[in-house]
Amino acid sequence: MRKLIIGNWKMNGLSSDLDEIGKIAEGIAEFSDRVEVMLCPPMTLLERAAARCRGSDLKFCGQNCHFDPRGSHTGEVSAEMLADAGASAVLVGHSERRIDSSEDHDMVRLKAEAARRANIIPIICIGESEHERESGYPVETVMYSLRVSVPDGSPSHVVVGYEPAWAIGTGRTPMEDDIATMHAHIRRGLIDRFGESGRLVRVLYGGSLNLKNADGILAIPDVDGGLVGGASLKAESFLAVIAAAANVASLQSARSVV
Ligand SMILES: O=C[C@H](O)COP(=O)(O)O
Numbered sequence: 106m107r108k109l110i111i112g113n114w115k116m117n118g119l120s121s122d123l124d125e126i127g128k129i130a131e132g133i134a135e136f137s138d139r140v141e142v143m144l145c146p147p148m149t150l151l152e153r154a155a156a157r158c159r160g161s162d163l164k165f166c167g168q169n170c171h172f173d174p175r176g177s178h179t180g181e182v183s184a185e186m187l188a189d190a191g192a193s194a195v196l197v198g199h200s201e202r203r204i205d206s207s208e209d210h211d212m213v214r215l216k217a218e219a220a221r222r223a224n225i226i227p228i229i230c231i232g233e234s235e236h237e238r239e240s241g242y243p244v245e246t247v248m249y250s251l252r253v254s255v256p257d258g259s260p261s262h263v264v265v266g267y268e269p270a271w272a273i274g275t276g277r278t279p280m281e282d283d284i285a286t287m288h289a290h291i292r293r294g295l296i297d298r299f300g301e302s303g304r305l306v307r308v309l310y311g312g313s314l315n316l317k318n319a320d321g322i323l324a325i326p327d328v329d330g331g332l333v334g335g336a337s338l339k340a341e342s343f344l345a346v347i348a349a350a351a352n353v354a355s356l357q358s359a360r361s362v363v
Contacts, residue, residue, distance in 0.1 A: 108350040109307050109330035111143045112337025118147050126154045128340035130161035136347050137162040139354035155191025167195035169202055172215035184223035194226035198254055200270040210253035218256045228264045229254050235271035244290050251294050260299045265308045266332045272312025281321055288327035319349035
């Protein structure tokens with residue numbers, strides 16, 4: 106399976122950064138056989154970025170959507186609008202939205218269902234806070250989020266992003282063994298719920314992923330790719346993470362042949 110690397114620009118990016126997005130689109134061509142790449146620019150750049158990169162392998166992703174298709178929701182954007190602007194996917198339940206906008210698991214599930222309704226892929230983000238990790242029950246916390254946030258029905262075209270909130274933007278990451286344990290639990294939870302189809306759900310790791318740690322983290326079993334924040338803002342650092350993902354994908358496919 107190709108690795109999936111998603112860059113999340115969060116509330117960063119002006120029209121002067123469209124050239125940087127163009128560089129990313131050009132730079133990923135050599136890795137496209139091993140890595141699928143998506144970028145989540147701010148809403149104000151989405152349509153222009155998608156138009157500019159049309160014909161490249163770079164796909165675009167919204168950072169959030171409302172669960173209704175239209176209506177009286179000032180300041181919101183629907184999944185249908187994201188699709189119309191050129192998005193193939195949307196992040197739902199990112200911990201920054203859960204904190205800033207009090208989104209709970211039920212709302213995240215409704216948003217994931219809205220993405221499916223609009224034929225775009227929901228990237229469903231789950232992860233424990235520092236307090237939840239220190240309380241000693243991070244696995245239980247994450248498994249509960251997974252159960253409630255992921256909608257029923259076929260899990261095909263659903264992506265899960267495991268992002269420990271305390272690792273986001275801090276330069277701190279869990280130990281590789283802890284990431285392996287969490288991803289194994291998530292995989293088991295998906296298989297228990299969806300049977301063999303649960304094996305096909307891509308599970309990404311996010312939280313201070315960068316060039317220095319990408320080789321190790323992306324090689325962990327059941328880590329199917331990564332969600333990259335800060336390191337995705339410049340083409341050079343984002344392409345370095347993508348190159349690392351391509352190397353890991355090559356090694357894993359060589360091993361699976363032997
Ligand atoms: O969506 C991306 C994540 O929040 C990770 O952000 P970060 O790489 O800056 O820690």
